[in-house]
Amino acid sequence: MKKYISILSDIELKIREGQYISGQKLPSIRDASELYGCSKSTILRAYAELEKKHVIYSIPQSGYYVVENSGDLRHSRSHIQASIDFASASPDLNVFPYLDFQHCLNQAIDTYKYHLFTYGDSQGLETLRHTLVSHLADNQVFAKMERIIVTSGVQQALEILAKMPFPNGKKTVLVEQPSYDIYLRLLEGESIPVSTIARTAAGMDLQELENQFKNGTIKFFYTMSRYHNPLGTSYNTEERKAIAALAAKYDVFIVEDDYMADLGIDHLFDPIYAYDQTDHVIYLKSFSKIIFPGLRLGVVVLPEILLKTFSAYKRYVDTSILSQAALDIYIKNGMYERHKHTICSLYAERIRILNQAVERYNQDGVIEVSAVSSGVYMQLKLPRTVNMERLVQRLAARKVLVVSGKGFYLSDYKEHEKFLRISISRAQPDQIDEGVKAIIEEAGRGNWY
Known part of the structure; x- marks a missing residue:
């Protein structure tokens, strides 16, 4: 059961992240069984479930293909999100198990x-x-x-x-x-x-x-x-x-x-x-x-x-x-467990990309980061000289949405740290690097008043 769930989750993740694109043929039953180290019946069961969910379709004597979707956010430039959303804490709309x-x-x-x-x-x-x-x-x-x-x-x-x-x-x-x-x-x-x-x-x-x-x-x-x-x-x-x-x-x-x-x-x-x-x-x-x-x-x-x-x-x-x-x-019926594996893989990959981006652009140590490798949140701690309101406005002008850490304290608490709470739940993988670069650039610019 766990093998079946992990295969389903992996294929869905590959489709969602664009490794298998609309209309692409999936590995054959034999190739997939070798790839995942399982029986052909397990692959057949996984493919049948994906077909039932209208994620893939089969062509007799040909194989299995990813369903073509003209509205796919990954491949239609007209649907690419206008903003890089590091603010929202809600789950990604594209992975809701509708x-x-x-x-x-x-x-x-x-x-x-x-x-x-x-x-x-x-x-x-x-x-x-x-x-x-x-x-x-x-x-x-x-x-x-x-x-x-x-x-x-x-x-x-x-x-x-x-x-x-x-x-x-x-x-x-x-x-x-x-x-x-x-x-x-x-x-x-x-x-x-x-x-x-x-x-x-x-x-x-x-x-x-x-x-x-x-x-x-x-x-x-x-x-x-x-x-x-x-x-x-x-x-x-x-x-x-x-x-x-x-x-x-x-x-x-x-x-x-x-x-x-x-x-x-x-x-x-x-x-x-x-x-x-x-x-x-x-x-x-x-x-x-x-x-x-x-x-x-x-x-x-x-x-x-x-x-x-x-x-x-x-x-x-x-x-x-x-x-x-x-x-x-x-x-x-096991749907929760399967979807959980999908979400975990998705968020872990985004956190990995986030950590890599911070390492790439923060070589001068403009910000401090909380050490996280999973979940959806990361703290980006800022220099004391930064004007948080101005920083949020500057980033919004660059279409990068962030949340100031100020709201996560009681109103009369005086010793709060200056930071941004970064959420990757709705930040698309191909946007994260650009968003982190913008944050570090703006935080290091100075000229706050």
Whole structure:
């Protein structure tokens, strides 16, 4: 099964990146089986699946060919993106699994037709939660179905956790600086008591974290253990173990936002949740970065002691039963796993190109970069003399879209670094080099006022 998925993903990636162009003949069954080191039946199965998805077509006695697409963004100059998009954090429109998920929606309507006329369970569709038990276990998150709740995106879970009381009797939310901008704005808008701790590309001061846990009134610490937004970096194993141990020692809960758990090589690291011996870690996962944001489905795995309170704050069913049923089918039939491999390969290649471009154009050390080799984000740290507003404007004039790091801090936080958050999720591979060159040129120009 894994071989079949990897072959599908590789062929789709080659088509998407233009290695196989519209109308081109694919390797024969025999040649492909030798190329991938598998049986001819495995290749036939992969080709049949690609044909079913209208990615390729067959001609009897001739072979398999890539479907010709006059609207292909890679080959029609009139459709080339006007801008180089390093700003958007949404998945690439060109890799959305439209046909696969449409099939799952149709199957969900047939399978769950009577359930669609009910309000459902506020905890989420029971069959999906059963499926999620094994799905989450792949990331070393072992939990009973009763502790899994489906939410309307991860943001709903984050809002509930910020507002609800915790059994440790504490009221302050500890956040990294920088951190997820939308959540920071929520905390400020709702006047939630907040404390901060600095996190840089080099990591976080664990001694300072212990001081905050010991002397503060921290009810929970909100953190992204891997692919941090906006830094792009991840905790190492020792840091994850240390955070879990401190939570247990000082009765502080950890809200682990593992929103991109499925991306890149860092899935080999176990989450903080895996080292939790005292039920102090709340685990969050989103499906928006793998499928599409409009699905609005997230998952929260809660310690048993928080279940009743969280459910009381959630109160009602607010997630589409149809979407949940379709996701259940999408995971069960292996489509999610296959698409995940495709996305991982795609993003890993773009990060590789990004790193190469930085090495090529940053020989004078104009910027500092966070060391990332997977995920979608990278921090480009800038000289203190740079006027961020002017830099963003200059780059926009060159049709390079970027996001200033300023918005990823609380409004009254004074010690923030000057940086750009670079996202490669919608930056096309043939644009990345040009975009990085423009950023380094503009950052090194000076004349900011």
